[in-house]
Amino acid sequence: MPNIRSLLMASACSPQGLLCALILTTVGLPSPVLYAAPRVIEEVIVTANKRAESAQDVPLSISVVGADFIEDSGLADVGEITRYIPNVSFDASLALYTSITIRGFGTPPLGVGFEPSIGLVIDDVPYGRSTFAQDAVFDIGRLEVLRGPQGTLFGKNTLGGVLNFHTKAPTVEPEGYIKYSRGENVESDRVEGAISGPLLGERLLARLAFRYNDADTLEYNSTRDEQQTQEDKAVRLKLEAQLGDTLTLKFNGLYAESVTKGYTQSLFIASDRSLRVFREYDPRTEDDAFDQNTSTDAPTYSDREVEAISLSAIWRPDELLGINAPELTTIASWSEVITPYALDVDYSPVPLVAFNQPPKGNPYTAESIEVRLAGGLDAPFNWGEGVDFVVGVFAQESTNDVFQDIDVSLNGLIAFARAGAIVQNIQLPFDPLLIDLPVMLPDLIPGIIERERYISATQSETQSFAVFSQFNWVLTNRLTATAGIRYGEDESEGASYSRVAAGNSISGGSLNQRDFNAPNLRSKETNVSPKLALNYEALPGVNVYINAAKGFKAGGFDPAPLNDDNLTYKGEETLTYEAGVKSRLLGGSLTLNMAVFDSDVDNLQIRTFSGVTLTTFNAPKSSSQGAEMDFFWLPPLDGLSIAGSLAYLDAKYDSFKEGPPLFTSEQNETQDLSGKPLPYAPRWSASLSPALQFPVLGSQDIFGSVRLNITHTSERYQDSDIDPNTLQDEITRIDAGLGLRSESGNWSVNFQARNITEEQDSILILDQPLIPGNYTKTPYPDQTTYQLDFKVGF
Template sequence: MKHLCLGVALLAMSTTLRAQDSRDAQSPAEPTAADASLELIPVQPLPPPDDEAPRQLEEMVVTAQKTEQTLQEVPVSVTAIDGGFIQSTGSADLADVSLYVPNVRVDADDLGSPQVFIRGFGTNAFNPSFESSVGFVQDEIVFGRPGYFTEAMFDVDSVEVLRGPQGTLFGKNTVAGVFNVMTKDAVSGAGADGRIFYGEHGEHRVEAGLGGMANEWLGGRLAVLDRAQDGELFNAFLRRYEERLEQQAARLKINLVPSYTVDSELTAVISDTEAAFWPFQLFGLDADTRAYLQDFDPDIEDDPKNFINSAETPGWIEKGSRTLSWRTSWAPGPMGDLEDLETTLVLGGSRFYIDQLNELDISPANISRLDNHEDHDQLSAELRLTGRGAAPFGWGERVEFVAGAFWFDSSYTLLARVLAGEDLSTYAFTDDAFQLITGDGSSSSPLVLLQGLGPALVPLLENDYYQFDYNQDIRSAALFGQMTWYLSDRWALTPGLRYNREDKRVDTAGTAFCERTPAAVVPCIMGLLLEANDYDRDNLRRSESDLSPKLALQYFSDHSVNYYASWAQGFKSGGFNALSFNGEDLEYAAEEAETVELGFKGRFFQRTLSLNITLYQTRFDNLQVLAFNGTFFDVSNAATAYSRGLEADFVWLTPWAPLQIAGAYGWLDARYEAYRDAPAPIQQGIDAEQDLTDQRIAFAPRATATLTPTLSFPLGGLVLTAAVDLLYQGDQFVDTDLDPNTYVPATTRYAGRFTLGSQSERWSLTLGGTNLTDERVLNQVTDTPFFPGTYQAQLASGRQLFGALNLQF
């Protein structure tokens, strides 16, 4: 309640700030936000007589509404981070960037199945049939698999994080929000830039870009990335680092401007990643599991915060993508009452693959491995028209609009095998195996005395596995439109609507394989252990239609303050379980979200303070979740849930010229409204259930906050900059069943850096570090397959020191 009161107080404070700004203003009145919306970038004020320009915040231009606008104009809770800040903090991926965005969390440790959460809602993508609740868009191309979140991030111009349902303009599967990434374009003239980054634990990144406009009609830019690291997690059993990674990527953009009314851009991107797998540690070994594993590694331990594990399998993952896109815009000029017309066509095609082998039990015993292969192909097209014109019926000042059509076609295939290891022969006689087979969380195996017979059973395990075959085709089409109707120079109304139609076709099968005779007498061991049955379901079909509406009301006061209230809906597709062991209850329902926001965005103290605050409430129906069943994850819908809270961010150019302060704060209360058949901690028995109604949702910290003071001092022709980041994350659960062992207390981490560079920005040298106090924070804790009552944990990075050199030519 105190946080909600704080939000109301902050909203009220805007009126005080506006009044103070009015008293402080000594120059002619500034334009209102409605006036500023006529220009993409406001004209800079003339310098005062002493030729010293006043310090003012620069406008951040975003494309959150499919057209270029200043961040202050958009009636959406959005955080925009430019590429310069991303580089200065040493961020390597979207998980690093998310630390600076309130109420947002990205877990990218599983490169094939990253988890992205906004306002407490997201998707565990371990089951590949799940589509992400958070959309990913890069250079106007919508990408249809969660794995694109961990593709190479380089040559970035800006990252926009839109919170809340964005179905009207960005389509399905954006019920929680959207990451909208824009990369650098060719600029006038020719130039080159580069960045060399070296950090601890064998980390290095080399980025380079070259290009520009060769003449008025032709230009381009080529950017490349080479990245490598060893990481911190050391496998004491295999004597190797489990976070080792190598990544190479390149992007080519070719700009064609055949006339002053037509602008086209062809983009080709290639990205490849190779890494060790998985970066997990055992946690909470019970007595019988410890005794069993000590036969394979006498030094087995379960400290989840020491960056040491003992996995037997040299796991690996290879993933990558190939993307080709074409964007062309045509500005025909005025047509009747319509002005600033622009037609944009965006065509895109992408191929994405994952090949991986990893150990399911994360132990020195060879019990089971996952051999996984995924291929995804997609084609998309969007045609839209933007412009402005006279207000309908002469009511009001004008309208600005965007309308268009979208088409998406994808094909996805999965071949996954749960392989039996040779040590499954001895594991089959353990208490853990007995618990899985009987479903009793406390019983002891009466066969434990026969464990010595295990080696004799090894021949039975040769080529014994359970296989998943899953093929999915999606065809989706949509019509969308939105307009901002300026009723006066103070008031604007923004209605929007998207109609989406989707058809999904699936073939899926689960089959146990083994090489022995007669299998009818001795069934396949892995299928028996998993309690799996053979099944084959072809031509499963699901068709969905959805209307995603939006309505926003804005009031523009003097001194660039924009008050807004909005309401929006969105949906996420239903589908069919890709990892079923029996072929039953394959289908799950679509997820729907509805949100209401109230907020303001303002500039104060002669545009030296930017303050944005949003209060919101979101309600979800048929929340899609994964429930651990002892070995794998079942798909289900979790009835209803809600999230309510506050987001705020500010940037302040203080009266003391060298000092700038930026910060953000998020408060979050995300709970299950009704979830009576939720999965219970495994200690209560296999497939046990509990009532989580009115309980907190996992991955939803109560509060997140950042604070970054920055000092800059001129030194002759140089500039010295020092910055410190305070990063606070509130307490949270990091597994769906809210097991007390998955509770992570609140933590505060610090980062800092010193940068020395030329005033012309031709070069700069940065020395810095992240997590300077070496806090050990668990990102995720989940039940370990095959060892009921034991957990696998993933640890966030410890202290990292780095140096970076930036050059521009």
């Protein structure tokens, strides 16, 4: 989405024209004025090739979302930002289950302990868990989304693409801001700010940024009589020191914590038989996922604690080994995310199954170092105009600890059997007690033997090493050839176990739990990932390109399984072909980019909930074909800008004869999913964002704006077993906003109205445990929500 940051001037009318009428009558909006000459779009600079260059010159599909668009639209969540990026989606139903999908491929939801299939880079540092992405969306500079395999330059696990975040850098001149946001209908209070400037002249610069958010999740738990809330806080310190004329040191430190109390996942489809039993425990239980009421009995929360530091050294000598403009970069980093949680995983008011807080909080820790050399060389054999290159090495050591502590109530199991659950492979044909009881049934099993407890865990340590290179050979002033290659090794050691920790194992058969101990899990994989591309300037301002690239993601160990049926999973590998056009038209007032692609993936990793337990599968053959387009236009009307995108995607399992089964009373072990669409992959997605900026009452010091953001997503499945009941309907969401700002940008006021069309969209749809035919859903708010932002700069 070229130069989306220019949407600072966003404005438009509501579907009924009321916003436009309000502006016209209150501020005296003048008629748009025709320009004698086209306005020119500012060039967008990206670092897709580890060096600063125009996005229009990079031979791959890129979307860029800038700080101004994010700020003016009041966006503070990666999922909201990715609505405007073609063929990209982001799921954060719980902090510990965050996942990113590009062109149908990505880390599966419910994948705690999984390496991501989409690369995540923040300020040039790779992060090994998708959940770190939320820590980039404050004091943000821009987000670059690179689609397709990017393994030659962006570390491990970039099979589907990369989210490359840039937060704002320290400044030579003192500056800062503070912004307060108030939300209604989803009540929230958010504060964000930063202060930046020199500490020791221009030799040492610093920037300190923070955020704090306190919000309702809209959900009220009628069983526990508690409002569900979310609290989020983070602070980032960036230092930049100039040592002499050639050496720059950069330090980046981050602390963040996010605590969500309660579920937004609630019953979506439930049988009358189930609801009758559930209402014995809570009469207000229902299966309307959008009524902002849940009914779960056990304490439920999700915590996310993040610490990260990195130190970069950039050396730019005048001369090095005959290299033109050499740049040697070394980046050392350490990061840790801890995700303690407690979950009521039966999604009902019946005290059946609860996940207790793991004692260590499921920590993931990574240490990495990258050393790379970039620069230019004379053209080999005097063919062409020169070669730009990047070569380097990357090493990482990571540890991962996933632990499950599961409490099961046998009295709750009896209640679930009455509700239609499969218990010990038996489903009662009807509820033996076909009456509504005004009070809860007495506990039939005495407390001393009523509770059973199971624990399972997987601990692993992975060492990764890679050497990489990429060369851009400028053959003529219009033709550039790119070649890159990466060799990588991933070696893992680990252990898994599951056992009965307390009580008997009467419920173990229902949970598909078996005692086992696997103390010596090992895996070693090597991979070579090449890339080839050609970029040709067919006409002034019009580039055409083709590329082919392979990507790889290593396999691993199933996190904390309850049995030893699938302790390991294989690595993924993809081959992607892409062709596209990047253009600057109409005198530089329009950028229009288009791409088509074809990807084949071997051993796609998916994680699915079988209705009993979570299991990891490899789909032997999958594919994704499609096209995407985005544009940004400054029409010859004063203050008006229009951005948009359109994407088509055909992503499917090509061969998956032993796929995860539908959860039914027949208890099939597998199903043939060959030819079925991939989950979380809508066939069509689109966005349109017109914007209008205008002087208020003829003033050149105060500007108003009206914005309209329209997004469309076609239907898509929201579970890996492609159950028809997990099909989310298509939605077309409209957001609108009004704004005022000073010409200097020292202050601004923005008002947002989201989901004016009151669409019923969702993130995730799953089977309810043990009861075939019942489902749960994680919904987005289906009512219009409002937000008012105040910002003061200094």
